[in-house]
Amino acid sequence: MPVYWVREPGIRLRPVPELSCCLVYRRHPPALCGLNLTSWLALTLCDGRSEDEIADAYAAAVGARGPGTGRPILAAALQQLEALRLIRKKTGERMP
Amino acid sequence: MIDPRELLKDLTAPAPIAMEMATEVRTDGGLAFQILQAPAWTMPNGVAVVAQWECQLTRDRLLELRTFLAKPDAGTGLQPEAAIDAALRSIGVGHNLGVFVLEGISVLPRVRFMFAYAPQLRLDDRAVNRRIYRMLLNPAGPVEVQAVAALKYIRTMWKHGVNQTEGRWMMLSQTDPSNPEENPFISAGL
Numbered sequence: 001m002p003v004y005w006v007r008e009p010g011i012r013l014r015p016v017p018e019l020s021c022c023l024v025y026r027r028h029p030p031a032l033c034g035l036n037l038t039s040w041l042a043l044t045l046c047d048g049r050s051e052d053e054i055a056d057a058y059a060a061a062v063g064a065r066g067p068g069t070g071r072p073i074l075a076a077a078l079q080q081l082e083a084l085r086l087i088r089k090k091t092g093e094r095m096p
Numbered sequence: 097m098i099d100p101r102e103l104l105k106d107l108t109a110p111a112p113i114a115m116e117m118a119t120e121v122r123t124d125g126g127l128a129f130q131i132l133q134a135p136a137w138t139m140p141n142g143v144a145v146v147a148q149w150e151c152q153l154t155r156d157r158l159l160e161l162r163t164f165l166a167k168p169d170a171g172t173g174l175q176p177e178a179a180i181d182a183a184l185r186s187i188g189v190g191h192n193l194g195v196f197v198l199e200g201i202s203v204l205p206r207v208r209f210m211f212a213y214a215p216q217l218r219l220d221d222r223a224v225n226r227r228i229y230r231m232l233l234n235p236a237g238p239v240e241v242q243a244v245a246a247l248k249y250i251r252t253m254w255k256h257g258v259n260q261t262e263g264r265w266m267m268l269s270q271t272d273p274s275n276p277e278e279n280p281f282i283s284a285g286l
Contacts, residue, residue: 017098020103022100031116033114033116034117035114038110043114044100063109065108067110068109068112077112080114084114
């Protein structure tokens with residue numbers, strides 16, 4: 001069964017590019033979250049892609065330099081976002 | 097919508113960080129910039145002087161402070177700020193304006209503890225200080241006992257913070273910068 005990641009419905013993104021971060025408002029339960037650049041990137045990639053597809057796009061964006069690179073780092077980022085209830089896994093047929 | 101990939105073209109990718117941000121300290125949640133209706137006891141009626149303690153706290157300390165401020169006392173039923181407010185009013189020196197936080201993602205949160213000195217009677221600052229001092233040493237009744245404990249807690253929190261400052265702010269309309277008895281340096285043109 002294919003597994004892919006989607007953002008939780010109702011979250012609102014407020015990019016703060018001058019600080020290289022993004023504020024995210026979560027409606028249920030209400031909270032304001034702060035994401036740095038790579039977590040923000042990971043969140044935007046959770047648009048129905050599989051984890052492999054996200055990893056490819058993530059690697060293309062971050063390149064090979066810096067502490068934010070690598071598949072385990074991405075997996076940790078997705079875990080953080082899932083724990084904050086900003087994204088969730090879906091299984092089954094992908095919506096077009 | 098701004099794409100983070102554009103920003104990453106010029107930057108080294110940092111390790112991902114995503115965290116829930118602590119919000120205004122007297123509530124359980126909501127946006128940090130949401131305007132909430134103030135409880136009646138925080139209304140700054142007749143404010144003459146604002147006393148302010150300010151410091152920066154780590155996130156852990158901030159959450160600890162928030163938990164403390166949100167929890168009512170089992171005996172009085174009052175939250176700490178409400179107890180401080182009631183005690184300051186009962187000794188006739190003013191009231192509590194509250195604890196405020198300015199939070200950023202990459203900097204230590206800055207916290208302000210603010211009190212209003214607005215004596216019911218005509219008291220000079222020494223008399224105000226003596227009344228507060230007496231209460232700190234000999235609180236009368238359960239509300240003052242709670243207030244003194246709360247004041248000790250937040251004062252200790254402030255002392256262990258970073259970049260502490262302390263001051264008393266007077267409304268400009270209630271002071272006269274040209275009066276040599278109040279402001280000798282400004283009056284002397286220095």
